[in-house]
Amino acid sequence: MLELAIIEAWAEFAVRWLHVITGIAWIGSSFYFIALDLGLRKAADMPKGVHGEEWQVHGGGFYHIEKYLVAPDRLPEHLIWFKWESYATWLSGFATLVLVYYLGAELYLIDPNVLDITAMQGVAISVASIAFGWIVYDFLCKSRIGEDSTLLMILLFGVLVFMAWGYTQVFSGRAALLHLGAFTATIMSANVFMIIIPNQKIVVADLKAGRTPDPKYGKIAKQRSTHNNYLTLPVIFLMLSNHYPLAFATEYNWAIASLVFLMGVTIRHYFNTRHAGKGDPHWTWAVTTVIFILIMWLSTAPMRGTDWDETVKLTPTQERFAAAADFAEVESIVVGRCSMCHAAEPGWDGIHWPPKGVRLDTAGHIAAQAEAIYLQSGVSHAMPPGNLSYMEPEERAAIVRWFRGVTEGRG
Helix, strand or coil: CCCCCHHHHHHHHHHHHHHHHHHHHHHHHHHHHHHHHHHCECCCCCCEEEEEEEEEECCCCEEEEEEEEECCCCCCCCCCCCHHHHHHHHHHHHHHHHHHCCHHHHHCCCCCCCCCCCCHHHHHHEEEEEEEEHHHHHHHHHHHHHHHHHHHHHHHHHHHHHHHHHHHHCCHHHHHHHHHHHHHHHHHHHHHHHHHHHHHHHHHHHHHHCCCCHHHHHHHHHHHHHHHHHHHHHHHHHHHHHCCHHCCCCHHHHHHHHHHHHHHHHHHHHHHHCCCCCCCHHHHHHHHHHHHHHHHHHHHHHHCCCCCCCCCCCCCCHHHHHCCHHHHHHHHHHHHCCCCCCCCCCCCCCCCCCCCCCCCCCHHHHHCCCHHHHHHHHHHHHHHHHCCCCCCCCHHHHHHHHHHHHHCCCC
């Protein structure tokens, strides 16, 4: 019979997989339509109301695409809506947030050395901050500030920098960057759900009623769609950052996250300019490279000589793992096979800090990572990598006995 830890691990994997799949679908369609929109060309024989057209070749065939700036004279019989990719991406992303950071709050969300709060307090702050992001963003877009695209983007960048810093004052570094990604992705998905699709439905309703649609709805939707285009790449970076301590486990992680948004702008500016046929701005890659070098410097300089905290606050469940009768045996195994890398000062050549910020060189840190050790070294042979430290089958079996003994009430 499958045990809870295995079910939870596979549930997390399945939801992550779904999140990646839906994210690819959403990002792919978003990038395609932005490129299509920018590449539209005028032609002498275009039908009434058509803003531009484009010919494309793909998959052995030719496509002729026309864009109506407001709407056609009549509603087409077959109309495809691009919305479910966005909705499914957000829902699967939030489900992942719940499975990893809410249910595993003591391990991944909360860091007592940053702010000593309860798991429920952390979850409440998480949910409230994500909602806060959309409220502030939407307010700015609908205010008079929203009429000035440059000023609006500057203010929005300021909001993102503030949230980057604020999250690092509340959550663990890993959770802080992940939350900034969720904060931004929520704005993007809400743009689709709250603005773009409703505006398109208004236009469709006008067509059905025989009214001439107001062009303002398309203009507003275009503005939000453009914002989404520039925010996409930073969100991907932030979602991947939880695998790289150089991004999240440094003193200046908030600055790194802020600079990533600037890289997103420079990269997208290059492609958008190319798609619009307005030149080939190679300078954007030089700027992107400089920003990335600055990010690398910020990630490493503060980590040299970092005084890793020797203590770790354990939850009641983790304390049971530390109090188990066979914990001493497991501690000896883990310290002997894993701590050459997962230590405050790793002894393995080329490793300068604990991989993913995980330490396994003290009893407290080992107990805190009980489930991960069980899954990575007991149930599977993922760790040590390539079994470089030669963990024996008997040692893996001891880890399994220890974990299952505690979870089944025998420890």
